[in-house]
Amino acid sequence: MVEKTINNREENFVRALDVLENALPYAKNIYQSDVHEAAGWLMDQENGMEQLYALADRFEEAGIFDDGPWDELTNLQPKFVKGALMAGGTNATLEILSELRILSLAEEDHESEDMSSEEAQEFLNEVMALNMDLIFPEETEAMRIEGKEEEKDRIDRLFQFLNEKLSLTAVSDILVREIKELTAQRPIIIDRIASMIKSGKQLINAHIDDEDHKELERYIKALTAPSQQSKEHNDLTDYLNVIKKLGDKELKNEAEAFAKSMRETGLVSPHHAVLMRYLNHDKTDILPLALGLNDEGKAQIKEHDSIVGELIKVAIHPPMCQSVYGLALMLERGILSSNPVVPSLRRLIELDLQPDVRKMLLNVCKGNEGITANSILVSGVISVLGQPLGVGQGMNPTCQTARGISLWSLHAPGHLMEFIARAARDGDIDVMFEGQRIHSKNLHDGLVEELHKKLDPVSLILVPHLDRIYAELVNRAQFRGEDVHKWVNPAFYGGDWIPKGFSSAIDELTRSIADFPGFVRLFYATHHPEHNNGHGLIYPNPVGIFVTNPSGNLLGLHAVSIQRIDKDPDDQYRIYFYNPNNDSSQDWGQDVKPSVRGNGEKPGESSLPFHKFVARLYAFHYNQYEQGDAYSIDNDIVDEVTSLAKESWGKKYTWIDQ
Numbered sequence: 001m002v003e004k005t006i007n008n009r010e011e012n013f014v015r016a017l018d019v020l021e022n023a024l025p026y027a028k029n030i031y032q033s034d035v036h037e038a039a040g041w042l043m044d045q046e047n048g049m050e051q052l053y054a055l056a057d058r059f060e061e062a063g064i065f066d067d068g069p070w071d072e073l074t075n076l077q078p079k080f081v082k083g084a085l086m087a088g089g090t091n092a093t094l095e096i097l098s099e100l101r102i103l104s105l106a107e108e109d110h111e112s113e114d115m116s117s118e119e120a121q122e123f124l125n126e127v128m129a130l131n132m133d134l135i136f137p138e139e140t141e142a143m144r145i146e147g148k149e150e151e152k153d154r155i156d157r158l159f160q161f162l163n164e165k166l167s168l169t170a171v172s173d174i175l176v177r178e179i180k181e182l183t184a185q186r187p188i189i190i191d192r193i194a195s196m197i198k199s200g201k202q203l204i205n206a207h208i209d210d211e212d213h214k215e216l217e218r219y220i221k222a223l224t225a226p227s228q229q230s231k232e233h234n235d236l237t238d239y240l241n242v243i244k245k246l247g248d249k250e251l252k253n254e255a256e257a258f259a260k261s262m263r264e265t266g267l268v269s270p271h272h273a274v275l276m277r278y279l280n281h282d283k284t285d286i287l288p289l290a291l292g293l294n295d296e297g298k299a300q301i302k303e304h305d306s307i308v309g310e311l312i313k314v315a316i317h318p319p320m321c322q323s324v325y326g327l328a329l330m331l332e333r334g335i336l337s338s339n340p341v342v343p344s345l346r347r348l349i350e351l352d353l354q355p356d357v358r359k360m361l362l363n364v365c366k367g368n369e370g371i372t373a374n375s376i377l378v379s380g381v382i383s384v385l386g387q388p389l390g391v392g393q394g395m396n397p398t399c400q401t402a403r404g405i406s407l408w409s410l411h412a413p414g415h416l417m418e419f420i421a422r423a424a425r426d427g428d429i430d431v432m433f434e435g436q437r438i439h440s441k442n443l444h445d446g447l448v449e450e451l452h453k454k455l456d457p458v459s460l461i462l463v464p465h466l467d468r469i470y471a472e473l474v475n476r477a478q479f480r481g482e483d484v485h486k487w488v489n490p491a492f493y494g495g496d497w498i499p500k501g502f503s504s505a506i507d508e509l510t511r512s513i514a515d516f517p518g519f520v521r522l523f524y525a526t527h528h529p530e531h532n533n534g535h536g537l538i539y540p541n542p543v544g545i546f547v548t549n550p551s552g553n554l555l556g557l558h559a560v561s562i563q564r565i566d567k568d569p570d571d572q573y574r575i576y577f578y579n580p581n582n583d584s585s586q587d588w589g590q591d592v593k594p595s596v597r598g599n600g601e602k603p604g605e606s607s608l609p610f611h612k613f614v615a616r617l618y619a620f621h622y623n624q625y626e627q628g629d630a631y632s633i634d635n636d637i638v639d640e641v642t643s644l645a646k647e648s649w650g651k652k653y654t655w656i657d658q
Contacts, residue, residue: 010051013038017055021062028063033090035064040093043154049100049161056100057110070098073114074551078126079583082134085155096158099127103165114551121166128159128166129174132199135159172208175200176215183219184597186266186604187582188383188390188456190322193267197223223269226261227254230271236318240274251286255279259292259328266603268325270318280312287312291328300331307342314349315379319365323379326386335385340414347421348378357424360460363453377424380457381417384409389563389604391459392582395452399559400542401466402580404493405459407540407561411497419465420458429465433473433491440465443472466492482508483619489542497539501526501622504544512654516645517638521630523614524637526622527565528573531633535626537564540578544619552589552648557618565610568600575613576605588616590644611637615644 016038020031042048065071076098084095104110106120115123128135134155175196182193200216225231229246233239243254258272272290279286284305288298301308308331315323335341353361353373361373384391388409393402408416419429428441446467453460473491477484483504490498503522507514524531527541540561547558561578568574579594586594586606592615594606601607608616646655 009038009042009045009048013042013052014055017058017062017064020064021058023063025063028066032064032066035062036090036093039097040154043093043096043157046157049096049157052097053100053103053161056097056104059097059101060112064097065094068094070094072553073102073112074553075549075555076102076123077549078123078130081127082131085134085158092154096154099124099158099162103162107165121170124162124166125170125174126178128162128171129178130196131159132171132175132202133195135163135199135202168203168206169208169212172200172203172206172212172216175203176212179219180215181596182582183266184601184603185582185606186325186387186390187392188322188326188380188387189392189394189454189582190267191454194223219265219267222261222265222267225271226269227257227271229254230258230269236270236274239271240278243275243278248283248286251279251283252289255286255290256292259290262325262328263292266325268321270321272324273316273318273321276312276316276324280309280316284309291324291331293328294332296334297328297331300334300336304336304342307336307345310349311345311378311382314375315382317365317368317371317375317379319368319371320376320379323382326379326383329386330382331386333386335413338413340417341385344414344417344421345378345381348381348417348424349374351377351421351425353377353424354427357427357461360453361457364457364460377420377457377461380460381420383456384416384458385413387604389578389602390582391456391580393580394455394459396455396463397447398463398467399580400470400492401463402459403542403559403561403578404466405462406578406580407493407497407542411539412494415494419462423461423465429462429469431469431473431491433476434487438469438472440468443468446471483544485542485544485619489621493542498542499621499623501624502619503622504619506618506653507656510654510656512656513645513650514656516642516655518630520614520638520641521633522622522627523617523620524633525630526627527562527575527620528610528633529565530573531628532626533628535623537562541621543577543617543621545613545616546618546649548588548592548616548648550587550589552592554649554652560606562620563602563605566600568607570599573610574599574607575610576601576607577613578604579606589648590615592616592644592648611641612644615641616649 013035016031016034020028020035023031039052042052059065070076081095081099084091102115102120102123105112105115106117106124108117179193179196197219201220204213204216225234229242230239233242243251246254254275258269258275262268262272276287276290279290288301291297293301311327316327351374358373361376364376365371384405388406391402391406391409393399405416422429428439430437430439446464447470448464448467451464455463470488470492473488474484477487483502483506486502503519505513505516505519526532529536540563542559542561545558545560547555549555559580562575563578564576565573566576588594592608592612594608595601596606599607
């Protein structure tokens, strides 16, 4: 066997690795930094990834990842890889080493009890699919100037190395699947989807599956040129000049093409906004066709033609073209016939915005002169009113506030728009709690230290206020011996929508799980159609769930809303819920995998079989006057749910059997 030539940098890394491997457990952290530094130096060499990969089977045993975010393989998630890489420094170095470790598992160069070769392969395929822009980096000024050159080179080398080892066919399949899953939820903010589709262009000329090729082309067209004229005239000014010369038949063909693409994908092309503005000015009779409206939508646009015309003029612009979809769905909801909505929309068009709000909104469409902050605000309101389940929390720990915006859009649009106007104009909103009025302007601390700004305009304005109020409600309800949400949720969301009954699986005093079978029976007796005397949900039920990783290990608590409970196409009862994180690729372990399409979900809903959802539930509201007999639930069902709970998140708690 021919021995490899080992250069100085590889020798330094091997030496540092040996020292770390031989160190006592309590002293590992002393020597980790030496390994990280030596690895970084080796990564800068042309064949450095290959040299590191050859040693990847030693990384875990040596202790490179001990006591850090990369320590447990079961906790790693592909969607977080890019963030770590782009963060640079030690985080990027450790992320690269972790990918090489997983590649070694995928290639069966070594084994781990925590991740099989197949699981490692799937993990890396998803990493590749979610980071196509890093595999095929754009030659733009932004890519040239962002970050340190050496860090970009390391990322390039990593993905080139992965690209040599992995099949693009598998990557294209995952990429298309991810785009389908994300678009099925019809989120308001589509940046992530658009980025993935843009990256997918690089695969169009690669040797990929024919069906994947067809799907990628469909999504690319949806964002760029869904119609014949938009395909031929990419420049928006040229496109406008062309459609001005078209006859009614050709205009209708354009309108139908845009509407068909928008309805199929939930994505809108800037050309569609240009067409909408032109039709609004000269051919209003074709507007329903351009929106693909159903009978309810057509009736609404006819009855409220004046405000619809105003909204298109103010809020439908190419940079905010996604609001075209929101407008179509808003009309089909019939929401303009709700008394407060039309005057509230007109108020927002002329609202005197606070300077900081105006600046924040203008940053949403930075560089687009002529578009006012009020236009951006109204565009955002249209999207929220049209897509209540498309509201997302982004990268913020604000699932409760996103849930509130969604609920109010669905059932109290006047209340929501009053909040929006007051926050944008007055810098204040308020709620009542046990006879006292709480004003957001008087509060300073919330759950969010610095708001991540990739949010819709409504959320950008409201979340800071709602977050502070929510945190204050939690503070006031502490130390009562029960879960604070028993009091916080009715005050925060509005008592009219939240049932007074409340149950939690967690005993607040001992932080243990007490009488879980009783908790399960109560939920079945109040929510399952075959056990609750036929009482259906009237309003969404804000509930708390345990979020777990693919190994079933507890990640944390999360707020979702049960939208409805119904039978799926297989005639099995499922719980359909709104998840504020708009995340499609979820695997909570034990084959508990929320789906967003294919099981009777409406756009924006996630779903699980009834018993699997209950196995991740920890708190819910219920109407004590609308419940069946708890003893009617089969013991086998209760035992199955309890077993799923105990063997996953339940490992982190003490269980008190009763």
